[in-house]
Amino acid sequence: MGAVHLSHDVIDSQLVDRHQEKIGRIDELLLELEEGKPPRVATIVIGGVARARRVGRWMLACHRAVHALLGHREEYESRIPFEAVRRIADTIELDVEGDTLPSMRLDRWLATHIVCRIPGGSGERK
């Protein structure tokens, strides 16, 4: 299994779930440091907070303020163990069910409450 470049090939890459549906991009990669062991690629993070943190503290503060304003209590962030990775190519395939991920909650909410209620909204392909 060849070497993988975490910045070039992994972070910010497009993620797809078991059904090849797009479920977001890798917004952060968490490494586990343990004395005497090489850093382990532990967790994939998908979510606005992780993106905001990468930009800066001020962006994180804005992000949190907006979410508080919208009254979002629970987190919209997904944390997926790196073991779930099935394939690393142009897109990274995860052995997960997209619909269950917290970071897809907004997409699901829009689909059920708004989009599918409008004629022509539901179904597979136009």
Place this chain on the structure above:
Amino acid sequence: MSARTVALSDLLGRAVRDADGRKIGRIEELNAEISLEQGRSDYVVTHFSVGRFGPLDVIATGNFVQQLVRRITRATGYRRYEIPWDWMDLSDPARPRALRREEELPRAS
């Protein structure tokens, strides 16, 4: 032993100092490979690519600037070290240190 977690984006772009405390460049890339241990296949970091951008070092924190600088100043002063993971001290992730002097660090082709 307490296992600490660090975010990749907190490491990328960080300035790295060598054993003598001299600044040798910024972390550009972390290279990882699969290691089969205790029946689990994990990706572990094998070595850190640290790029030296010379005069432009101060602005070369971001990925875009690094790539642009690499393309333009390939001839002048850009140098890259491939530092094995066990030569890197990440006790303080904000101030990574190489455990060898700059001259001993293997240079990329």
Place this chain on the structure above:
Amino acid sequence: MLQPASARTNRLSLTFAALLTGVGCGAPPPIDKQLETLASWTATMQLAKERHGAGAITITYATQLRDRADEAFQQASTTIGQSAHTRTDSAYAAAALDSLRTAIRQLESEVGS
């Protein structure tokens, strides 16, 4: 005469444009610019009259051109006074306003509205 609604909102868009581009100057445009604009609308009225006569443009369209020219006339008549500093400027300003008013009247009579 009641300020046509569109002129008020156009001033709104000009202020919006001014804010957007940081153009703070409240002063009206220089005299030669205003004279140019008046001459431009006078020529537009004359062309519209000629085109309507030749059956090239509809009454609906000609009326809209007349409304826009009227707005330009209203706007100029309020601001041109401030930027006309010398007596010759004022003479030019009066002449330009007059020729636009006449051109508008001629188009109105041509279109019969």
Place this chain on the structure above:
Amino acid sequence: MKKWAEVALGVVTSIGGFLEVGSIATSAQGGAEFGYQLAWVLVLGTTSLAILMEMTGRLAAVSQRSYADLLRERFGYRFFLLPLVAVFVVSLLVVISEIGGVSIALQLATGIDFRWWAIPTALVGWFLLWRGNFTIVEQGTAMLGLVAISFAVGALKLHPVWPTLGRALLPSLPSHDRARYWYLAVSILGASISPYLYLFYSAGALEDEWTIEHLGVNRVTAGMGNVFGGVLAIASLVTAALVFAPRGIKVDRYEQIALVLATPLGRAGLVFFIMTLFVTCFGSTLEIVLAIAYLLAQGLGWNWSENLKPGKDARFATSYTVLILLASLPIAIGMDPLTLTNISMVATAASLPVTVIPLSVLMNDGDLLNTHVNGWPSNLALVVIALLSVVLLVAAIPLQLLGGG
């Protein structure tokens, strides 16, 4: 055969996409105030756009990822925010002016004030995006865009002086009103080199499932399509130069521009102008709203495609829905479309560096393009365009103040 049908449609698409409210307005203003003289700016704008579109098309066809995907993947989220915010704001301004163009066209046809047409235009546009797939949206509006050829007919009917026009295709300095000349040059370049055009084009390459075999189709489409578009823009400049300039008419309101076709072609000219303004602006409204939605979806990794039912890409569908309705509000409350167009064209010119400079890195990335990386001619052209984009950025604000509306 199927591929060459694609070429024909692609060329047509570029005509429809090229001539829109920005080029109609800025070419008319340029022709009215400086005659043929600004023609060279249209040549420069058209060539630059053709080069940028060929590159983003090649990038998508070879790497199977759109330019927006790669902006995020290769440069990271932090950098990606820059083109995302810049293109979002600028393209939204342009969509507002496009809806303004459609509303003015409907006002010219019906006499009902343009403000009443803004929201209906947005609703019909939304319906087409919601129900129609990519082919209908792209090729439907492009086919109708052919009415824009009426500008060429109008220009020919006015018997332009060809040698003078020929000389005007070469750069020349203004004899009078310098600030105004360069202001119009910047807005014409902003109207022709628009980021949403090459972002939409690269996403379109993926929607049309282009692969390495389509590189020939890509070159012809980007090249020929823009030649047609450029010729029509020059034609609109010529009509204004021959109808307005001699009479000293300056373009202060959209309503005036219809006279450039009504003069040479009579009543048919007026009808064709209204149809051209309506169709090209309506087509561009759909194209730009989609381009922004693509940029958001590709940058953040959502599911996206005009060929999917909205339920399958809810955030993508919701984005274009919110955008098109939002963009109709400024026109609905009566803001002057021509002022908005001028501002959006200068803002577009100023936003170019953040989408042109990253292209110079991507187009030389062997991992992405292997043998199809830029040759030295393309790189030279890209460097020139990048320098031009920086000059536009620096010149935009001062020129807006000195030579603006």
